[in-house]
Amino acid sequence: MAAATDELSLVFQALADPTRRAILSRLHAGPTTVGELAEPFAMSRPAISQHLKVLERAGLIERTATAQWRTCTLRTEPLDEASAWVERHRGEWNERFDLLDEHLRSMKEQS
């Protein structure tokens, strides 16, 4: 059901597949055509096309058509958002320990 169409969900969902993560890693070397991207995978071309669609929907890549080649380019802005969420949740947890620490210290001072 649901399909969770909010931006953050789309990004995390896009990252929740090894093939798509590998594609993103590959794109760090620079813009690449679909055929070049598909080459290392034991998977049909349309399958890759569909993975790219998921990545595009999440805003993680851009596709521009020059001649009969589609060039894929990486976009990292959505990763910033995802990073912010994860870091915030790791951070808050540490804050709790910090608060506990502080609490224990103030208790010690009172005794």
Place this chain on the structure above:
Amino acid sequence: MAAATDELSLVFQALADPTRRAILSRLHAGPTTVGELAEPFAMSRPAISQHLKVLERAGLIERTATAQWRTCTLRTEPLDEASAWVERHRGEWNERFDLLDEHLRSMKEQS
């Protein structure tokens, strides 16, 4: 198909749902019973149970049974792994800009 059972995929998939992210946020306030967790959501109790199962499978929570209450506790280790992936991919991109910067500077010096 596929189901992508590697650890990182499980974590990202767990995070790819607003309800589950809200549950994790809620758990930052400390360990909580399932009923307490379910209360703010317009959703049946079993639905929450199933979300918790997904979070547990990803290693993001632990469930311990004391009396007839199941207490859910946050675990952030898997978030470290997810964070590492995201940061690495953001970082590499920035490196590329750094290299471009350096390149442009050296070109400027030559002219």
Place this chain on the structure above:
DNA sequence: CCACTGCGTAAGCAACTCCTTAATTAATGA
């Protein structure tokens, strides 16, 4: 012992995912 509480599992359903093969579109070049 028995009803009640807290939570899980079971079964079922619509929607989605991830792959496939076959057909289609679009640009290149002999």
Place this chain on the structure above:
DNA sequence: TCATTAATTAAGGAGTTGCTTACGCAGTGG
């Protein structure tokens, strides 16, 4: 013009997800 190359769309199938309602199972307290 027509075959070739690059990629997408279409259609379909097996499996998964996210919810529901109904039921089951421990632990509590009368």
